[in-house]
Amino acid sequence: MIRVLLADDEALIRAGLRSILETDDDITVVAEASNSREAITLTEAHRPDVVLLDVRMPGPTPAGDGLDTIEHLRRHQPGIAVTVLTTFDEDEYVARAVRAGAAGFLLKAADPRELLAAIRATADGDGYLSPRITARVLRRLQSRPDEDSDSERVRARKLVATLTDRERDVLALLARGLSNHEIGRELFVSEGTVKAHLSALLARLGVDNRVRAAVIWTAASQQ
Template sequence: MPIRVMLVDDQVLLRTGFKMVLAAQPDMEVVAEAGDGAEALEVLRAHTVDVVLMDVRMPRLDGVEATRRICREGQGGPGNPKVLILTTFDLDEYAFTGLKAGAAGFLLKDVPPDELLSGIRSVYSGDAVVAPSTTRRLLNRFASMLPVTRATDHPELEQLTDREHEVLTLIAQGLSNGEIARKLFVSEATVKTHVGRILAKLHLRDRVQAVVLAYETGLVQAGG
């Protein structure tokens, strides 16, 4: 079964361009479109969608609030699809709040076609972070938006082993599983096991939430 994708953007030409790219892929299908967040919620109730490409700045209901309702309030219809935020990066400081709202990651609007396709496939397969280094740059840029918390406010961090703590730090620094494996001289499969245990112990949905938590608690500093 192909990956069922929904496009949500108030720019018709942008949706058309993305749709052309996706339609050429045998493993993808655009099953729905919407021009703003409110329409997206309505359309999602009538369609089964795997991945939503969600713009941030839209009329009526913006992409952040739409993402929050899809991911946290179960208003996205059956299956609760993964959401990828679309951002221009230079302007969209709201991309970070999109991640906080539950988005699986984000893509730049001018992303090359191969990266767009790779990002959709990665998120569909469960790898929430589309581009770890880009996520780090975004968080560094908008670190002032982070709520100030302390590690002591998150006692679950104490459940991590020394190695898991090390892996969490490297995830937050923007390293991929492969890069972490090479840095720690272990196999990539071992890193994946550590990541799974970290998410389970911290009650996190995905790697993006792990990155956010690491920044919030000061485990990783902006620009560090």
Template sequence: MSTSPSAAVRVLIVDDQSLIRLGFRMVLEAADGIEVVGEAGDGAEAIEATARLRPDVVLMDVRMPGVDGIEATATIARDHPGVRVLVLTTFDLDEYAFGALRAGAGGFLLKDAGRDELVAAVRAVAAGEATLAPRIVRRMIELVTAGQGADAAPPAATGSAGLDLLTSREQDVLQAMARGLTNTEIAEELFLGESTVKTHVGRILAKLPARDRVHAVLIAHGLASPWEHAAEGVQVDGGTRR
């Protein structure tokens, strides 16, 4: 769901502990340009509330009774491709991070993230930017490069599903995305205009095809399949999923 620059980011908070939901609500409601539109105590409630409230961002816990956060994320990503999911958990474990990202989450943060980091993550995910805890980015790179020799080709040059369609510059941008860089940081590193980077990102998403930046990185690393909904006419080049 796209938002205009002046519109508040609408957030649904999902966690099975009411005190944690209250804490998140207090932090987010104190931030400019963010509106908490509802709460849910488990994945089933999150799915229902998303359909009813149509938030821009769902702040999703992982471990919950009944329908957990991974399953709820997958359902929301499938049924409401315009809604972004930001997963938070106390568990710094690969299976939670990659499970959430494969399910369709637009970002992953640990619950010990600071107030400013949480607010920035919500805003970034709403804008279509990738948001990953630094530890998860490092672990992703470690998993991909494990066992590769110094002369091994980088993931974006392997010719896997759709990657051979990328230009050399698009591969450079994808590599930078894989390190968690924002459009501004990519522009500075590659000496490009930010609008040019945004165009490259849009083309990468369309060619793979990928749901968003995080999904593009997972595809490049062989950790996810191309987006099956891309053929259904969901906009990826020019929308908010960058």
């Protein structure tokens, strides 16, 4: 059973998410939070597998906003996956959430099937990148010279150079937002083979989810 905590300041949004998630017999909503402080407190109390978090989750302090919440949970509850809910006009928030350590990104307007797929993927440790926002967010990460410096690009290229040709193929498709199933179809290999390559490349890159791996690929690819 996948245990999910919903964190959104709008009660109607939480109700809609709960109704979708609980159509799946393998998913249960264990708690709902309306601000960042509640999200942290309830996560500590219930230890969910996934926190589904509005990227603009309000405070109050000391919990901070949604981005502070991600950073706090990554430090204190590293085994819990944080999947971020966003809208089309929040690229900068999502780019910062990538750096904060979020494992998944999903549009609030996503199809219910995509929501369920994202929850399963992040609960399994695979992470989830919505294809509809991946390219825009990675471009945003590329466009920040203070954070994507020459040294970062050099480091990223050195890391990517340690990968096998097939692992680089997998990483390139992952950075486009493709799922394991879709990557397998593109490369004519099984989903299990994709997962094996993914585990190996994450270890070589020294990251723990596909979102961070995509960031490295983007930095390495930048001219």
